Amino acid sequence: MSGSTFGRMFRLTTFGESHGPALGGVLDGCPSGIELCEEDIQRELDLRKPGQGGIASTARKEADAVRILSGVFEGRTTGTPIGFLVENTDQRSRDYSDIMDVWRPGHADYTFDRKFGFRDYRGGGRSSGRETVSRVAGGAIAQQFLASQGISVRAYTVELGGIPADVVDPAGAQGRPFFSPDPDVVDGWESLVRDVKSDGDTLGGIVQVEALGVPAGLGEPVFDKLDAMLAHALMSVGAVKGVEIGSGFQAARLRGSDNNDPMRENTFASNNAGGILGGISNGMPVVARAAIKPIPSIAREQTTTTRSGEERTLRIGGRHDISAIPRVVPVLKAMASLVLADLLLMQARQSLSPLSGLMELDAFDL
Amino acid sequence: MSGSTFGRMFRLTTFGESHGPALGGVLDGCPSGIELCEEDIQRELDLRKPGQGGIASTARKEADAVRILSGVFEGRTTGTPIGFLVENTDQRSRDYSDIMDVWRPGHADYTFDRKFGFRDYRGGGRSSGRETVSRVAGGAIAQQFLASQGISVRAYTVELGGIPADVVDPAGAQGRPFFSPDPDVVDGWESLVRDVKSDGDTLGGIVQVEALGVPAGLGEPVFDKLDAMLAHALMSVGAVKGVEIGSGFQAARLRGSDNNDPMRENTFASNNAGGILGGISNGMPVVARAAIKPIPSIAREQTTTTRSGEERTLRIGGRHDISAIPRVVPVLKAMASLVLADLLLMQARQSLSPLSGLMELDAFDL
Amino acid sequence: MSGSTFGRMFRLTTFGESHGPALGGVLDGCPSGIELCEEDIQRELDLRKPGQGGIASTARKEADAVRILSGVFEGRTTGTPIGFLVENTDQRSRDYSDIMDVWRPGHADYTFDRKFGFRDYRGGGRSSGRETVSRVAGGAIAQQFLASQGISVRAYTVELGGIPADVVDPAGAQGRPFFSPDPDVVDGWESLVRDVKSDGDTLGGIVQVEALGVPAGLGEPVFDKLDAMLAHALMSVGAVKGVEIGSGFQAARLRGSDNNDPMRENTFASNNAGGILGGISNGMPVVARAAIKPIPSIAREQTTTTRSGEERTLRIGGRHDISAIPRVVPVLKAMASLVLADLLLMQARQSLSPLSGLMELDAFDL
Amino acid sequence: MSGSTFGRMFRLTTFGESHGPALGGVLDGCPSGIELCEEDIQRELDLRKPGQGGIASTARKEADAVRILSGVFEGRTTGTPIGFLVENTDQRSRDYSDIMDVWRPGHADYTFDRKFGFRDYRGGGRSSGRETVSRVAGGAIAQQFLASQGISVRAYTVELGGIPADVVDPAGAQGRPFFSPDPDVVDGWESLVRDVKSDGDTLGGIVQVEALGVPAGLGEPVFDKLDAMLAHALMSVGAVKGVEIGSGFQAARLRGSDNNDPMRENTFASNNAGGILGGISNGMPVVARAAIKPIPSIAREQTTTTRSGEERTLRIGGRHDISAIPRVVPVLKAMASLVLADLLLMQARQSLSPLSGLMELDAFDL
DSSP states (O other), X not given: OOTTEEOSSSEEEEEOOTTSSEEEEEEEOOOTTOBOOHHHHHHHHHHTSTXXXXXXXXXXXXXXXXXXXXXXXXXXXXXXXXXXXXXXXXXXXXXXXXXXXXXXXXXXXXXXXXXXXXXXXXXGGGGSGGGHHHHHHHHHHHHHHHHHTTOEEEEEEEXXXXXXXXXXXXGGGGGSGGGXXXXXXXXXXXXXXXXXXXXXXXXXXXXXXXXXXOOTTOOBTTTBOHHHHHHHHHHTSTTXXXXXXXXXXXXXXXXXXXXXXXXXXXXXXXXXXXXXXTTEXXXXXXXEEEEEOOOSOOSSEEEEEBTTXXXXXXXXXXXXXXXXXXXXXXXXXXXXXXXXXXXXXXXXXXXXXXXXXXXXXXXOOO | OOXXXXXXXXXXXXXXXXXXXXXXXXXXXXXXTOBXXXXXXXXXXXXXXXXXXXXXXXXXXXXXXXXXXXXXXXXXXXXXXXXXEEEOOOOOOOOOHHHHTBOOTTSSHHHHHHHHSSOOOGGGGGGSGGGHHHHHHHHHHHHHHHHHTTOEEEEXXXXXXXXXXXXXXXXXXXXXXGGOSOGGGHHHHHHHHHHHHHTTOOBOEEEEEEEESOOTTOOBTTTBOHHHHHHHXXXXXXXXXXXXXXXXXXXXXXXXXXXXXXXXXXXXXXXXXXXXXXXXXXXXXXXXXXXXXXXXXXXXXXXXXXXXXXXXXXXXXXXXXXXXXXXXXXXXXXXXHHHHHHHHHHHGGGGGSTTGGGOOOOOOOO | OOTTEEOSSSEEEEEOOTTSSEEEEEEEOOOTTOBOOHHHHHHHHHHTSTTSSSTTSOOOOOOOOEEXXXXXXXXXXXXXXXXXXXXXXXXXXXXXXXXXXXXXXXXXXXXXXXXXXXXXXXXXXXXXXXXXXXXXXXXXXXXXXXXXXXXXXXXXXXXXXXXXXXXXXXXXXXXXXXXXXXXXXXHHHHHHHHHHHHTTOOBOEEEEEEEESOOTTOOBTTTBOHHHHHHHHHHTSTTEEEEEETTHHHHTTSOXXXXXXXXXXXXXXXXXXXXXXXXXXXXXXEEEEEEEOOOSOOSSEEEEEBTTSOEEEEEOOSOOOSBSTTTHHHHHXXXXXXXXXXXXXXXXXXXXXXXXXGOOOOOOOO | OOTTEEOSSSEEEEEOOTTSSEEEEEEEOOOTTOBOOHHHHHHHHHHTSTTTTSTTSOOOOOOOOEEEOSSEETTEEOSSOEEEEEEOOOOOOOOOHHHHTBOOTTSSHHHHXXXXXXXXXXXXXXXXXXXXXXXXXXXXXXXXXXXXTTOEEEEEEEEETTEEOOOSOGGGGGGSGGGOXXXXXXXXXXXXXXXXXXXXXXXXXXXXXXXXXXXXXXXXXTXXXXXXXXXXXXXXXXXXXXXXXXXXHHHTTSOHHHHSOOEETTEESOOTTTTEETTEEOSSOEEEEEEEOOOSOOSSEEEEEBTTSOEEEEEOOSOOOSBSTTTHHHHHHHHHHHHHHHHHHHHGGGGGSTTGGGOOOOOXXX
């Protein structure tokens, strides 16, 4: 199946390019009776607006007002597909002839051309970060559903440009620049962003996503394990080059005696597993991290090739973000939420098992 | 859809537990005319046998002889589903009462029970590493198909227990202990394995998977990008806790000017992207790495909980591998192969585009 | 997966209720380079407007102006998802309290309530025939793609209220009342419609769908055969209660010697098979018929039950169509088009077979 | 996705050819705790054996002994995939050179060759009716699950060679020749079969499938409605050329006032809808009928074409069934059972709706 649909039971299908008339999508499979209004979606969309997470993002104005077009009646989901739409309002027409026939390094210009034979070259088209508007909208619906089940998802920046944060206050991250869990690191990050910007360069970082209140039992081995679905979901976001669960790459350097999480009184004494054993949630917080590469649109001269194969230099103009962080943070939260909603609905089939009484679906207290 | 099927067009469905009568699967969607015989599958299965990759794995004998049951006629695939079977021959009946009602730390005992209300407790059942027999068999079929398209996939160990290898001879890794790309690191790894074993402990590591000859254009944005599918595929393998593409987590610490790969004469001067831009292959080698956690079955006493919620200590008996490496190496190669075969068939739809002549599908020379 | 997506490779996802803000959908998987503009879709939408096919439909005005929101650039598809939207403009607010808590016989009021616990009761909501707007729009895109492959699809009415048409001029049916292939039957049908209308009653009929130029080889046995996909597609349309292929139910009464189609000079001397053998197209015209039940909204008093379980009588007011014919005709054409587009893209994988040169994909001349 | 998998949540994947080593499949998604043993499957397989339903089928001996290979532990399903296998024991090697390069009329020889470039020509290969062994096995598992939910499915012959049965005793049909619901029609059918056989000809007929105890609420509009899924499922079976629901094609000739089913005291006074309104079960018995074409392998000389395009005559030797009835009857029952099991699991997601208490899932008494 083509690549614009995510999820089996709780399914998001999206469309839209950066410079087309609109972006939007369809969320199909949400159970009926979930409270949902446009504000619930707008709130999440506003988190990915430029300027929300500090100085790493440009001041480009994007209103991104969402309309719900179907699937909601009298403030509750009806069980039918939820269509939603965000019109592209800020489409200043400009001359794209400079990038029409030249491959911007680190961008998908070349690969989209090789895949489809031509492309909408205006601002990246479908490969633009603007497609994530639809992910965030779908994720907001997922979060409404998850909230009805006692599950919450949060995301925050744990490293920017090589400077790590201390995770001292993850709950407060949403209101802080860069969605930082650490009030004290913000100044250092802002200073780094300023320096890098004056160099005409860009920054990457690492984002952590956590789900609290996840009951044990979610995940569909052997291929659609919870960790595999999270990896799929997070890695599908533009700038992500790595995903790890729990102790992640560090686990490769631990001994088994250190990495195993002992159980005590039917909960776990540690969480190296990141809340997932054998691909199934174990009732502990689900923890994943994504590595974000630096934005490829730098203000320096770069060497590249034209469509006709000639080597040339290119300097990308316009205002660009210095880092995908913080704008990617609500996108990653959205993707993790979609995974959990989908796996919850998959697991609901076990309600028809004669053994359903034996399955405890409660999450552990933190 | 339930979790025992992987792929859309080139689809593997598997079944089987460690102590049931047999493991096997169905590979549906392979184009007709591909040369395939049982030896092609057996060769890959033999790579995951204990003892193939050095001393990290036990001497347990597993014959794992595969039978092809359908879909092949006169030595070529017919286009119909390929059924295959591996009988479990080494099922010594033993007493499992010691682990029947106790959760082994780091294993899926607890989560399978929470998910399904009961489980086949003999040797891990479906959560046992033995299920990877079917992955390797399916991957072997994928490799036959990929070979017909000029694509090869290889995998090797780049780090074991914190000791990195130099990638000096990846082509020779398949014949070397631990599938090591570096002849000189083998002694150090063997020595480490011996030490850890005598401690009753276990080891993790990092495996690199590479695909050579991959044409530009594979991957289905925005959700089923090549990197997202690879992350899904690799993370679905038992011990994997992290996946990264190209420069991966290191990209989070690079500047854009360093991480971008310049294009020169229509190829790329570096490969930080790991052969993937915007989720689509760019003609360069596709490079992914997977972090492998240490085997959870350690020979030391551990604290855990019983099915009825009582805390107790547990010492896991029997012979167990010290590390999932090297046995996981051919499994990861198989999963990457399945992803590429699937995305090739997805991309084949573009052969019906009026623009198909504009799409160059050749891979770059190395 | 939830039920608002149709197709694997050429995938239509739809949303929208009769009295919500808008209907629309996403068509994902269309190859790049196909010529497409809003007029191509509008032309098909206009065919399902009331008053297009004679007096059986009401004069309710529905503008149904479509907007393409993505996936098209410079008049050609880009290969990315095509979002489209039709605003609901004719939403006169009226009092629905009469049907809010009563089950209209033959309608889905009762079943939607049982499925979802509540429903959008205004005008049928998601179960209204208005959802077919999105099917027709998606089908129009499919028809553009099929045209690029030399395939055309047509549909016409072969029976109305028990009065059969002679199929004397199927090519002219699109411009004729009731999409009739027989100019001489139109008067009889119009007369019947008038009589039935004055009785406060409604009519059913039979619609034939044909695809010309279909190459041999389409269909995915054993479950997704061409005939199975057509049956799925056509039966999913509101009023359809039966589907048959080729000689259909009549085949149940024929002897094998009569029903078999002899081959002569590599074509077929008859077409009882309806262009499908073993679930795969054989190069002959693909022929299917759908039985359309009479519209359940009759102007007579009916016995039914309220939401609280009390028996009562109901007389449905408002202007309603006398028959789903002719408005259902372009809907069925759209569904058949989607099936063929999808199976063409599935079959494209065989372009990667070493045997692809042995597969003749031409359709037979008629 | 390729065509050997049926269902979303309750998924059957099959493989196997008539003259390969074995047939089999994987049933993935069955909830845990369902009682299942090999006898449960064998009982259904035995119903499709030659000689079970009277003289219309040949005396060819097919043992068809099934083995369960996974997914069952201590007599109950574990929730993991259920692999099953039936070895082909009766593979007398014979000379197929007579049909290797000639298209048998009414068979899939020609279309498989056009689709795949070559084929396993021995006895029809994948297009042989023998593939239905795997359907029946999968359907047997579905029936075990449905039984745990109070749902039963039955199928019987309502017409053979144009001679209709009276449905006087559907419950007794399973033990009667031709699975006849009418003891009195059996002699007439047997006599007809003898006459047709002596003519070297073959017969078709009509089979009815009924599901009792189906709760209201099953079906996933707008595309995966219950009737659409049944049509897909039944039409995917080899000889089926038509499917109808409830009053079916007859509905096309009824007035709305006759075809609507009045509701009385929260049940329905008639069942023209066949238990389905708006694509969702309404609590009444679900009723579908399938038209079966006559077996194409007739004993008479036929005109056809060779692989190289030359016209020739062909007389098909060997013993063949006179009609797909009765052997197709348990196959159709199996397919309907798979649909219902799948839609039950889909609907289970509504157990997570805050409105789940408002949904009555009981079926009506008959």
